[in-house]
Amino acid sequence: MDRPRGRPREAVLDAERITDAAYAVLRRDGARGLTMRAIAARLGVAPSALYHHVPSRAAVLAAVQERFAAGLDTSGFGTLPLREALARWAWSYLRRLREHPELVPVIVEVPLAQTPHTSLMYQRVIAGYAAAGWPEESIIASMSVLETYIFGAALDSPSPDDVYAPRSSAQEPLLARTYAAFAASVDDLGERPGDALFRLGVESIITGLYSVWGSGRGWATVQPPRHPGE
Structure with missing residues (x-):
């Protein structure tokens, strides 16, 4: 089956979207609640999908700080x-x-x-x-x-x-x-x-x-x- 033409309906997962989600999780749950699982749930993806873009929770925290x-x-x-x-x-x-x-x-x-x-x-x-x-x-x-x-x-x-x-x-x-x-x-x-x-x-x-x-x-x-x- 041919892939539909045009842009995908869902935004492609990337470091910026992960950082956006991290901000949202931090506001809701604080630093202790910021886990890769919580970020993934916010984005509607499996936690493993995050690791294609960020290597660790520490890297997410660094991106938030930056x-x-x-x-x-x-x-x-x-x-x-x-x-x-x-x-x-x-x-x-x-x-x-x-x-x-x-x-x-x-x-x-x-x-x-x-x-x-x-x-x-x-x-x-x-x-x-x-x-x-x-x-x-x-x-x-x-x-x-x-x-x-x-x-x-x-x-x-x-x-x-x-x-x-x-x-x-x-x-x-x-x-x-x-x-x-x-x-x-x-x-x-x-x-x-x-x-x-x-x-x-x-x-x-x-x-x-x-x-x-x-x-x-x-x-x-x-x-x-x-x-x-x-």
Whole structure:
């Protein structure tokens, strides 16, 4: 029997469709639920069909990471002062993670050696620090501190705007006063509380890191406190 002419009715299975399906499974089931069987079920194929296009679950996770990193804004590095470039990168990171908070465990799980495009993204950030004269021993640490804060802010994003509102002004007068002052100041900024807090956090982290490494003391500034009795 002759094969029908024209394009097939079903889209041909490829790495892009597998990555699309992986995103969908991650959103529904999280990183633990991302299995080759779950991806295959999403696509309506046998799990063995996936291995013609991707060698393993680890390769799927790497593809997910690569697609995510491609959407991060590194355009400020080399064109803007480091503080502004970092803020631009951080905001693009937060927005992407707000769309896909389920990707946080994936990002921290996938080794950088398996993701060349993600590695290139980090190299651009690192080059920005280096061009600004930061000590080489400070760069990975400083980038990682900021990235860790971004992860936390993304996971906190679903919190309601009034999460700190007290039950009763009479029962909790100090909380009520401080919350009212905070809410009023954020309202003056014209931002949602989460955005205002993120802006403050990024600025504070960058300023603090400048203080640590600009002081010349470096790691000595951040030695852990001694425990009582030591």
